[in-house]
Amino acid sequence: MARGELMKKLLASYGRDDEFRAVAEQIIDEEEKKNNRVLARSLRKTLEAAPSRPPRPRGLAPLIPFPEAAGDFIELVEPVHTKQDIVLSLENVRVFIGLMKEFRRTDDIRRRGLPVRSKLLFCGPPGCGKTLCAEIFAAELGLPLYIVKLDRLISSYLGETATNVRKIFEFARKQPCVLFFDEFDALARARDDGGEHNELRRVVNSLLIFIDRITPKGFLVAATNLDQSLDAAVWRRFDEVIWFDRPDRRGVERFLNMKFKNVAISFDPISHAAELEGYSYAEMDRISVQAIKAAVIDMRKDVRESDFREALADERRRKHGSARLAQPT
Incomplete structure (x- = not known):
């Protein structure tokens, strides 16, 4: 040539x-x-x-500008975690693999007149991986992740119309992305509370209508810590419900192995697995990180069992304080 x-x-x-x-x-x-x-x-x-750049996911559309008026309650999040950073149940792994396969064959499925699952509800207690999973799920699909803070959205639109709520969904309809509604239970509480402002109810009802009608180019994901607050009208708007539970003994062991796999240690973290049953992933992450930091602070090459025990004691103190705050006065 x-x-x-x-x-x-x-x-x-x-x-x-x-x-x-x-x-x-x-x-x-x-x-x-x-x-x-x-x-x-x-x-x-x-x-x-020359450094090799990671390949850009196939089929990812260029980012389109987000409506400026709605920018106060939505945020583009750059992924920093990978699938090696999360522990999921085998059942959830199977569900997410199925969703990703379905997404990649969207055109073939829709040509046959079949629906594609694109609206997901994540349920479970705090600290069990819902937000982290949304980030990793978006990264695995090669989609940008936008997080909507519902508490800010609701408080921003008292006395106004739902015009900008519509803009969010119009954006999600055009832009392949994962649109993540954090703290979705705030929506359910507002909707069911008879003392709330009528304008708030209208915004919430509009939001539910938009969720019902939208066919996103990517995924719409809502997360709730209080699934018992959601009524039947909310549940039926989602194609898939995924449960994030506190880890069992096997989940604790998998998490500890993952957290310390690239760290020099002079003890076996698995020996503490029984003590950590009932802890969330976020709580175990705090314990592990604090133990590793103790070695760094003391300029030691390895993490010792005493570091882990002290970090565990700190977390127990924190949990005890949280429990006291949660008690009715």
């Missing part, structure tokens, strides 16, 4: 890592055929030293 054509291809492929490298290899081969071996070696060395 003529050198000029190769250079045009190289420029045209900029930003597409695999294609760019393939064209660069062609240019290097051309130089070797012309016996320009010094130049070819130099080019190949430069190419091999």
Whole structure:
């Protein structure tokens, strides 16, 4: 191929890592055929030293601007965790694999007139991985994650119309993304409370109608810590309900193995698994991180059992204080 054509291809492929490298290899081969071996070696060395960017997920549409008026209660979150950072039950792993396969065959499924599951409800106590799972799920699909804070949304629209609520769903209809409604139980409580402002009820009812009618290009995910607050009208709007429970003994052991797998330790964390039954993943994460930090602070190479015990004692103190605050006065 003529050198000029190769250079045009190289420029045209900029930003597409695999294609760019393939064209660069062609240019290097051309130089070797012309016996320009010094130049070819130099080019190949430069190419091999260049950092390889992670491949961009196929089919991910460019980000479109989010409606400015709604920006006060929605946030684009860049994923920092991977599937190696979460422990899920085997049942939930199976459900999420099924959802991802379904998403990737969306066009084929819809051509047959069949629905695609795209509206998910995450239920479970705090600290059991709902928000983390939404982040990792979006990253695995190659979709941007937008988090909507319902408490801010509701408080922002008292005395106003639901116009900007509509803008959220219009955005989700156009932009392939995971739109995550955190603290969704705030919506249920507001809807059922007879003392709430009529305008608030209208906003909430509009939101539920939009959820019912939307067919997102990605996923709409709502999370609640208080599933008992949700009435039947809310439940039926979701295609799938996924439960996040506190870990059992096996889940505790898997989490400890994951947390300490790349850390030098002088004790067996699994020996403390029985003491951690009933703790959430967030609580166990705090204990583990605090134990690891103790070694760093003391400038030691390994984490000791005493570090872990002290971190566990701190978490118990914290839980005891939280329980006292939760007691009625």
